[in-house]
Structures are given as structure tokens and as C-alpha cells.
Amino acid sequence: EPEVTQTPSHQVTQMGQEVILRCVPISNHLYFYWYRQILGQKVEFLVSFYNNEISEKSEIFDDQFSVERPDGSNFTLKIRSTKLEDSAMYFCAKAGENTGELFFGEGSRLTVL
């Protein structure tokens, strides 16, 4: 059983639409991450979130992206106006007990048409 649950597993959307991807950690941790992986390419860091605030973000994480932890449990990634190039797998991850370890959810596949 994964330590992080992500929904939806697959979302198809039209270009320009807003998308919200959700992540629910099984246990209570403070550090969370979003990564994306375009098909056939490497896993890319988007943002880290610590204690309900953004800790680090990459150059990919522009104004179209936002993260929230609206109810203290779910952890969401919002893409405001999707572009074709946003099509990718989006992985939520939580930090492990040892420094630097990450445990990933099963991912949400986003397809932008």
C-alpha cells in the first residue's frame, strides 16, 4: 500500500482549463513535494512544501502553478490554465525518516488536449 495516495489517477482536459491534482499522505508529515515526469523524460522537481508553506520551487513552477493544503490533510497542486506541454505524470512525494529519502505516490497522469 502506497504511503501517499493521489487522485485522480488520470485526467484528460482541454487546453486552458484549470486542473487540481490531490495528494493524501497516509501518516502525518510536514514535508511534501510535487514532481512531474513528461513521458520518456526525467523526473523533475516542481515544489516542496513545509509546514503549510512553499519551501523551494523550480523554474518550472511558474504563476500557473499553486499548491495548497486546504484542510490540513489533502495536499493539492493546481494548474490554472493548462497548456499542451503540461501533459505529464505528476507525482506527490513525502519525506522519509532519513534525510533526503522520498516516497512517491502512484502519480496522476494529466493529458492536455
Added chain:
Amino acid sequence: RKEVEQDPGPFNVPEGATVAFNCTYSNSASQSFFWYRQDCRKEPKLLMSVYSSGNEDGRFTAQLNRASQYISLLIRDSKLSDSATYLCAVNIGNNDMRFGAGTRLTVKP
């Protein structure tokens, strides 16, 4: 220079073979190092941490050379189930993990 570089492969080896993967990283301040395994269309899964003294977990041995900024993974007696993409990962600080593009391994009967 890419932050984390790996030979993309593919490596095609017979069962029982020994195979080695290499990885280099550019940020000398990197703090911790890992190998992840990723099956097709699945999430990356932590395989093992990499320590300066080298570490072994069954058939898997990981080595780190900080001076050369180089990490390796050795798989002995490879099995069909070892077929996957192996990702080198480097924690550059503040739990910011950067991944290599991965090395694809196919173990054949």
C-alpha cells in the same frame, strides 16, 4: 552541465550477469545520494541510499566518490525482475532532490 547525469542505456544483459550503472552530479554541496527504481509508467521507488563508505543490500552495491562527484550501482546475479529504469538521485539541500534521466536495464532469459 546537467545537475545529474546518467548513461541512458539501454543495458541488455542475460540473467545472472553483473551490471554496473554510473552517475555524476555537478553540485559539490550535495548532501545525500540515492538510487531509485522505476518500472514502466509507475512511480519511482527508493532502492537504496548511497554512503561514502559504500553499502550493500543483497545483490546490490552502491558506491559514492565525493571527490569525483560520482555514484555507482552494481547489480550482481541479475534477475528478470530487475528489468526497470534505475534513477540516480541527489539531495542538493533542503530536501530538494534532483534526478538523473535514468538508465534502462533489460534482463533477458
